[in-house]
Amino acid sequence: MKFHIVSHTHWDREWHKTFEEYRVKLIRIMDDLIDLLENNKNYLSFMFDGQTIILEDYLEIRPKNKERLKKLIEQKRIIVGPWYIQPDEFIPSGESLIRNLLIGINMAEEFGSVMNIGYLPDSFGQSAQIPQVLKGFNINDAVIWRGISDEDIKEKEFYWEGLDETKILGHYLPLGYENAKWLSLKMDESKKVVETNIKAQKDMTHTGQILMLCGYDQREANKDLPLIIKDLNEKYGSEGYKFIFSTLEDYIKNVKRSDMDFETYKGEFRKGKFMRVHASIGSTRLDIKGQNFISQRLYEKYVEPLSSIGTLYGSYYNNALINHGWKNIIQNQAHDSIGNVCTDITHDEMEMRYNKSNQIGTTILEEKTNEILSNINFQDDKGIPITVFNTIINSRKDTLAIEALLESTNFILKDDKGLECDHQILNTEKVDLNDYMIESHFVGKNESKEYYKVKFSFTPEVQGFGYKTYYINEVKFSDNKEKSLIVNENTLENEYIKVNINKDGSLDILDKENDKTYYNQHIFKEGGNAGDEYDYSPPVNDEIIYSKGKIAKIEKVYNGHIQAQIKITYSLSFPINTYNEYRSEKKENTVIESFITIYKNNKRLDIKTVINNNIKDHRIQVLFDGNIKSNIHYADQQFGIMERENYLKQVEYWRNENWQEKYYPIYNQHKFVGVFDSKNGLQIINRGLPQYEILDENKPKIALTLLCGTSYMGKQDLVNRPGRRSGLHVKTPKSNMIGKFEMEYSICPINSINEMNINAENYVYPLHYSQLQNIEDKNKGLSDTYYPIRIKNPLVGTSAIKKSENDEGVVLRIYNSINENINDVEIEYDGEKFSDVNLVNLKEKNIDINTNFEITKNTIHIKRIKSNEILNFKFK
Secondary structure, eight states, rough: EEEEEEEBBBBBBSSSHHHHHHHHHHHHHHHHHHHHHHTTTTTOEEEOEEEEHHHHHHHHOOOGGHHHHHHHTTTTEEOOOBBBSSSSSSSHHHHHHHHHHHHHHHHHHTTTOOOEEEESSSSSSBBBHEEEEEOOOTTTEEEEETTTTTTTOOSSSEEEOOTTTEEEEEETTTGGGGTEEETTTTHHHHHHHHHHHHHHHHOOOOSEEEEEOOOOOOOOOOOTTTHHHHHHHHHHHHGTTTTEEEEOOOOHHHHHHHHHOOEESOBBBBBOSSSOOOOTTTTTHHHHHHHHHHHHHHHHIIIIHHHHHHHHHTTOOOOHHHHHHHHHHHHHTHHHHHHHSSSSHHHHHHHHHHHHHHHHHHHHHHHHHHHHHTBOOOOOOOOEEEEEOOSSSBBBEEEEEEEEEESOOOOEETTTSSEEEEEEEEEEEEEEEGGGOOBBBTTTTOOOOOOEEEEEOOOEEEEEEEEEEEEEOOOSSSOOOOOOOOEEOOOOOOOOEEEOOOOSOEEEEETTTTTTTEEEEEEEEEEOOOOOSSOOOOOSSOOOOOOOSOOOEEEEOOOOOSEEEEEEEEEEEEEEBOOSBOOOEEEEEEEEEEEEETTTOOOOOOEEEEEOOOOSSSSEEEEOOOOOOOOEEEETTEEEEEEEEEEEEGGGGGTTTSSSSOOOOOOEOEEEEEEEOOOOEEEEEOOOOOEEESSSSSSSEEEEEEEEEEBSSSOOOSSSSSSSSOOOOOBBBGGGGGEEEEEEEEEEESSSSGGGGHHHHHHHSSSSSEEEEOOOOOOOOOOOOEEEEEEEETEEEEEEEEESSSSSSSSEEEOOOOOSSSEEEEEEEEHHHHHHEEETTTTSSSOOTTTTTEEEEEEEEEEEETOOOOOEEOOO
């Protein structure tokens, strides 16, 4: 039996200390490590946690050591990558995980060498799409720990199959990433370590290979390791045991030499039997998790696609600056960071990074939008142009609210063909145009000019990725007398749905297409939280409070034929605090306001909820009754839908079997969660609310978490997580989220699973628009309506449209949004702007000829896209 001893550290860039506080130690550790490796050739290597960000963090302080560091990385004595930073796997978008690897691998290669292993030693569970993401970078192995149970696998090595049937070899760490941290020159201590590993690992493998990771959190290299290995070989040599100073890559090579056939496991790992996955971590600091959503969306769906349009007429695409913005986002997606299990000051610094990324992103977006507008040949005889941008490749028709600066509130709206378009004025405000202009010291003071800031809505139709221009003509008065959407004080109705608002503010929604009513929607549920930042956990004796049965105030905000809105105000009395055993008797009123918006020709019912939170240590969910029978539900994950169970049988025996934490149906999601019974269903879409829970087994209710407050980073002996503390017993008052917080989500009846992704994309990634105030020169390069890429299949999702990292090509990343194959997909593109198209991998390198697709007449014909499969095309 061969024991592979790997010297390493697990580097939390921030946690219960800030980045700068940890960096003080990083500089010392890296200085000592470079000296150690240069002066001791027997110290073969040191692995830096599968990350590359430490190179930036170190060299910012020690730039003169770059060549020394680079030489050691080239020699594979300091081992870095493939990640930029050790990620959480569930909360970041699929695109964020790809950028994490893309940035990390490119950086490691610049330094001479990258570890070609998906090292994920401490992520809080394993996402079902990791195999496909890793394989897209030609990474064939993953080393993982949390979330795995003997209910799933029996051996350390197994084939892990992704949702698209991609397979990689998984390597399980039964004792985690610290199973050899106590090795020392004291043989008695080292003997305990070896015997513990033999007991834990021997029966789990038939390859004859045992992995021993000598390191821990923020741990420097064990300088005695060569001598320790020598002593161990002398001690155990007669027993047939061999100890070597090794690496993960060498360990995996030895495993694969065994040429064994391993079992296959498909899907996600999130069972906290042997080690906690903190299944409810998605509810902590939902304000910060919401910022993560906003920043990801900004870059994925607006900055990069619009910058890509700019490249078609020669505009500079600033990859370096965009990636700098991405880095600020990804730095916040480390498992502890985006899990929000940190100190308040660390969370403050996360918010600063999101602010920086947003400042960069919004500035680039504004510049690129203005560049595009300045290159469009508008039809100035039609009026003031409003350009609507669609940043996904699907055709879309959705209501859009626009603010425009106009000389009059009386106008008609026309499309690019001159056809009049219906619109509804939502609000008008008199403004001085001078306030929107910079005054020059050379020209002097601008004259005041009275204008109107008009907010109006209409329903543009766009045919693919690109833009379409509409024109405002202020000559004619338009008087629309169509039927308004608010029928009476508590009823909203359009062509697809009819909504009755009950006295307690709950909603009954009729799906007219199937004549199916979904009763008891949008009920607030409040309960105590005796948990910590890692886990929601109720007190021993909880008190649950519902909005159902309590009188709510219902009032109209505005009414019209395109959209209408009603405000519902709830005043609910909650206990002011929660303790481990009970909730306080003293109560205070909390005001919750929900703004319910209905649109013409749209099945969605959009909701913005504002919680004025004055209560500590509690959780607020909003409930949606599926009104169907089903034992499964559907959740949006990275790159498509996956089925999950409504009831987890482990909830009956987890405590008796001494699991590390309760296993129950509380999950993370991305854009939506839904229930469906083959005919009827209900979809709940969200903007940055990553956690939901399923209540009731066969008649599921969706509980969407809106707010969950806690006073501490870590606590002991929770109801849902008995025993030791996770983290430190540090007060985190900001994690109680006292103050005013807004949440956005949408209810949508569905008649097919296949419509869920396009419903969600319309809501989560709304159309973007811009107004050009002054039309100058004509005869410019771009038409006023232009679609460089488009598709007619709504089942195909858009993940990215960006410039290639390596050349001037434009990369389109799409995926199958459903969990079954899609056949005969066609993508049309502008053959005058694009000379050629290649299939590439996630690293944006060409893939050998693929018989699954062909190109004829500026159209990509794809024979089949597998379930949840990602495809990448580079347009030259």
